[in-house]
Amino acid sequence: MKFIKFASSILFMLIISTSLKAQIKHSSRSSKVHLALSIANGKAVYTQNCATCHQVDGHGVQNMNPPLIQTSYVLGDKTKLIKIVLNGFNEDVEINGNTYSNTMPSHDFLKDQEIADVLTYIRHSFGNKASAVSVAMVKSARGATKK
Amino acid sequence: MKNNRLLPFILPLMAIPALVISIALKNPSSADTAGLILPSGFEANIVADNLGSARHIAITKQGDIYVKLNRAKNGKGILYLHQTGDKATVVNGFGNYAGTGMYIKNGYLYASSNEDVYRYKLNDKDEVINPNEPERIVVGLLNRHEHESKSIVLDNNGNIYVNVGAYSNSCQEKDRQKGSMGRKGCPILDSAGGIWEFKADKLNQHYGDGIHYAKGLRNVVGLDWNQQDNQLFVMQHGRDQLHDLFPDLYTTQQSAIEPAECLYAIKEGDNAGWPYIYYDQEKHEKILAPEYGGDGRKTAGEGTINPAVAFPGHLAPDGLLFYTGNQFPERYKNGAFIAFHGSWNRAPEPQAGYFVVFQPFKDGRPDGKWEVFADGFAGTQTQKESGNAVHRPCGLAQGLDGSLYVTDDNKGTIYKISYKK
Numbered sequence: 001m002k003f004i005k006f007a008s009s010i011l012f013m014l015i016i017s018t019s020l021k022a023q024i025k026h027s028s029r030s031s032k033v034h035l036a037l038s039i040a041n042g043k044a045v046y047t048q049n050c051a052t053c054h055q056v057d058g059h060g061v062q063n064m065n066p067p068l069i070q071t072s073y074v075l076g077d078k079t080k081l082i083k084i085v086l087n088g089f090n091e092d093v094e095i096n097g098n099t100y101s102n103t104m105p106s107h108d109f110l111k112d113q114e115i116a117d118v119l120t121y122i123r124h125s126f127g128n129k130a131s132a133v134s135v136a137m138v139k140s141a142r143g144a145t146k147k
Numbered sequence: 148m149k150n151n152r153l154l155p156f157i158l159p160l161m162a163i164p165a166l167v168i169s170i171a172l173k174n175p176s177s178a179d180t181a182g183l184i185l186p187s188g189f190e191a192n193i194v195a196d197n198l199g200s201a202r203h204i205a206i207t208k209q210g211d212i213y214v215k216l217n218r219a220k221n222g223k224g225i226l227y228l229h230q231t232g233d234k235a236t237v238v239n240g241f242g243n244y245a246g247t248g249m250y251i252k253n254g255y256l257y258a259s260s261n262e263d264v265y266r267y268k269l270n271d272k273d274e275v276i277n278p279n280e281p282e283r284i285v286v287g288l289l290n291r292h293e294h295e296s297k298s299i300v301l302d303n304n305g306n307i308y309v310n311v312g313a314y315s316n317s318c319q320e321k322d323r324q325k326g327s328m329g330r331k332g333c334p335i336l337d338s339a340g341g342i343w344e345f346k347a348d349k350l351n352q353h354y355g356d357g358i359h360y361a362k363g364l365r366n367v368v369g370l371d372w373n374q375q376d377n378q379l380f381v382m383q384h385g386r387d388q389l390h391d392l393f394p395d396l397y398t399t400q401q402s403a404i405e406p407a408e409c410l411y412a413i414k415e416g417d418n419a420g421w422p423y424i425y426y427d428q429e430k431h432e433k434i435l436a437p438e439y440g441g442d443g444r445k446t447a448g449e450g451t452i453n454p455a456v457a458f459p460g461h462l463a464p465d466g467l468l469f470y471t472g473n474q475f476p477e478r479y480k481n482g483a484f485i486a487f488h489g490s491w492n493r494a495p496e497p498q499a500g501y502f503v504v505f506q507p508f509k510d511g512r513p514d515g516k517w518e519v520f521a522d523g524f525a526g527t528q529t530q531k532e533s534g535n536a537v538h539r540p541c542g543l544a545q546g547l548d549g550s551l552y553v554t555d556d557n558k559g560t561i562y563k564i565s566y567k568k
Contacts, residue, residue: 061491101292105324
């Protein structure tokens with residue numbers, strides 16, 4: 001009896017852990033799909049709204065438009081990055097000893113989803129590797145940024 | 148063991164074909180043109196390299212070189228180079244300010260920061276006598292970090308002409324904001340977007356001491372005084388982003404080639420029409436800007452001047468020089484060389500420019516079609532089309548022997564182009 005109880009509890013734990021494992025596997029696959037979709041959509045938003053100044057490959061333009069490659073502006077604090085897109089940027093930016101002076105206009109006309117996608121795209125492109133930006137983050141940054 | 152002993156004999160034998168191949172590969176393009184593509188009979192060499200952001204340049208009677216840096220390097224914003232043969236070495240640096248303008252006239256070296264204009268007295272060898280105490284002749288010009296460079300040139304009557312670029316693309320309510328309309332009676336034009344004339348020998352002149360010589364010029368970097376008809380010529384950087392800002396009115400292809408980069412012959416009081424109009428080089432017309440009610444077709448700009456030459460859009464003319472030397476073939480005499488820095492806002496179309504163009508002139512007027520004179524600064528086709536140009540032409544100057552000098556503000560290279568028949 002004692003043995004049966006022990007065996008059944010082992011069996012129970014085994015079942016639980018396998019199904020849990022499967023669940024984790026499933027959710028990681030769906031988040032991967034979600035990320036790939038966000039990057040693909042983000043690329044389209046980028047081409048339409050960003051590529052003129054920051055260039056197709058994100059290297060920017062000498063003295064004028066800053067690069068998006070390996071800079072703390074892109075790889076660092078996500079809320080700060082979201083706010084640059086929402087409010088624009090009108091200060092001299094200094095990156096690796098070079099300054100960039102063109103005005104970046106506000107892009108608050110983009111939807112929360114589009115901003116999340118485009119920032120996820122730039123954080124995963126041009127040699128960058130950083131975590132995704134979620135719609136919820138954009139929503140809360142937009143709420144906090146309302147003037 | 149045996150092999151090892153043979154190796155010293157075999158190796159040199161193997162090196163001979165390698166040497167032959169490498170020499171064959173180097174000729175004819177790179178050995179005598181420094182990687183540039185030039186008309187036949189012309190040669191180029193690199194007289195200096197890695198100088199920093201080399202903008203405009205002035206050559207002394209002795210063949211020495213003053214070059215202005217866009218960012219001071221080790222606290223030096225002007226470099227003085229001594230030239231022997233085809234090489235120039237940095238002798239010293241001075242002037243701890245960033246800037247673009249560099250010009251020699253009547254025993255003085257003139258230089259500009261992004262706010263002021265200075266001059267330095269030269270001795271009989273054209274060396275700066277007191278590098279640490281320049282005379283500040285113009286002070287307090289507007290610098291709002293867009294089109295901030297102040298290019299300079301002098302006439303033959305003791306006047307200096309200074310560009311003050313507009314701190315805006317097209318005077319929108321919100322700069323470069325999609326759909327934002329133009330500001331009524333664009334207020335930028337009071338103190339920027341034009342050329343000002345000052346006295347070349349008077350200290351501490353402000354806007355009010357000068358003459359607002361020409362208006363409605365968005366941004367000028369390349370400018371020169373035409374000695375033949377005693378007149379100022381300027382190259383305007385035309386506006387950007389027609390498609391980005393007004394996607395319903397312009398396709399990306401239109402936006403990549405319009406509007407023109409214009410060469411203007413300037414007389415006092417002229418107005419080139421920015422921001423209300425731009426010049427369409429295909430239709431040969433002045434078009435009302437979309438920010439001011441234009442639809443891409445409506446013409447406007449009564450009372451504004453027409454360009455002397457209209458080049459394709461966005462190529463960014465940063466240097467202008469009328470050639471007065473005797474070294475180049477006769478057809479180049481009194482014609483205009485223009486250094487195009489290269490485009491950035493032609494995407495998704497490939498980027499273009501990064502070359503020096505020649506525009507023939509006759510009797511002080513353009514005569515015939517312009518042609519690419521020196522190309523190949525950008526590097527490979529991929530480097531050029533992606534905008535990752537290796538070298539970007541900026542400043543132009545003529546040596547006493549008639550050679551043409553070209554600066555590159557990306558790698559800090561100075562090229563010397565000569566005619567060798």
